[in-house]
Amino acid sequence: MxxxxxxxxxxxxxxxxxxxxxxxxxxxxxxxxxxxxxxxxxxxxxxxxxxxxxxxxxxxxxxxxxxxxxxxxxxxxxxxxxLGIVFQSFNLFPHMSVLENITLAPRQVHKVTKAEAEQSAHELLTRFGLEGKAKAFPDQLSGGQQQRVAIIRALATQPRxxxxxxxxxxxxxxxxxxxxxxxxxxxxxxxxxxxxxxxxxxxxxxxxxxxxxxxxxxxxxxxxxxxxxxxxxxxxxxxxxxxxxxxxx
The missing domain is CATH 3.40.50.300 (P-loop containing nucleotide triphosphate hydrolases)
Incomplete structure (x- = not known):
């Protein structure tokens, strides 16, 4: 079609x-x-x-x-x-903060500057009610919060x-x-x-x-x-x- x-x-x-x-x-x-x-x-x-x-x-x-x-x-x-893909298992990097998880792909794959990647990440975290969790690590979050972070991480690359x-x-x-x-x-x-x-x-x-x-x-x-x-x-x-x-x- x-x-x-x-x-x-x-x-x-x-x-x-x-x-x-x-x-x-x-x-x-x-x-x-x-x-x-x-x-x-x-x-x-x-x-x-x-x-x-x-x-x-x-x-x-x-x-x-x-x-x-x-x-x-x-x-x-x-x-x-x-493409952005999110699985039933959250697949967050446990040794990285929420902010680091979200900005990894934009910085390494899309070559976005650290400042731009972090600004976008903070905007997404605020949009989805996690603005206070940027410095937290995955094991400090509930399962629902971890999955929300996983979705935000996929969105951070602005997928089609x-x-x-x-x-x-x-x-x-x-x-x-x-x-x-x-x-x-x-x-x-x-x-x-x-x-x-x-x-x-x-x-x-x-x-x-x-x-x-x-x-x-x-x-x-x-x-x-x-x-x-x-x-x-x-x-x-x-x-x-x-x-x-x-x-x-």
């Missing part, structure tokens, strides 16, 4: 003879929020890792801003400058696209809300995002497009009101019924 920020074109990925992704086709438009849902092992996280070039695709291609990033000649470092992989799954329930509020704020600011989540009510509220993956196949996609109220496939209905019974709505 013309104007897509990200195009995933017939992507296949195999691990040890097992097809984890099977011909994925997906277009992501600028400022769109796309949620990937499905059971564990359906391929959601692997798809994000392929987009960030943490995994190589076996077939198909991925285009970012019209450039094929899965071309072996593509500069991986240049591609990742345009944010990838969020189950960013609330490692958090206690009372800490989930503060992280979801950050994602909601990012949507309001126009950030393009692809996220995997088991928080179905949040997914329904924030997404422009919801994709249901099953056994490595993108079985169904559409606006949240369609997917959650009138899904076409029985597998989608079964998954949503299971989620509802588990109290995840």
């Amino acid at each position: 013309s104007g897509s920020l990200l195009s995933i074109d017939g992507v296949w990925k195999e691990f040890h003879g097992h097809q984890v992704l099977r011909g994925i086709e997906l277009e992501v438009q600028p400022h769109e929020v796309v949620s990937l849902i499905g059971a564990s092992g359906s391929g959601k996280s692997t798809l994000l890792r392929c987009v960030n070039l943490l995994e190589t695709v076996d077939d198909g291609r991925i285009l970012l801003d019209g450039d094929e990033i899965t071309d072996p000649r593509a500069n991986v470092d240049d591609v990742r400058k345009k 696209l944010m990838l969020l992989d189950e960013v609330t799954s490692a958090l206690d329930p009372e800490l989930v809300r503060e992280v979801l509020e950050i994602i909601r704020e990012l949507k309001q600011s126009g950030m393009t995002m692809i996220l995997t989540t088991h928080e179905m009510s949040f997914c329904r509220d924030i997404s422009d497009t919801v994709c249901f993956l099953d056994g490595g196949v993108l079985l169904e996609k559409g606006p949240p009101e369609k997917i959650f109220t009138d899904p076409e496939h029985g597998r989608t209905r079964d998954f949503l019924r299971t989620v509802l019974e588990a109290g995840r709505f």
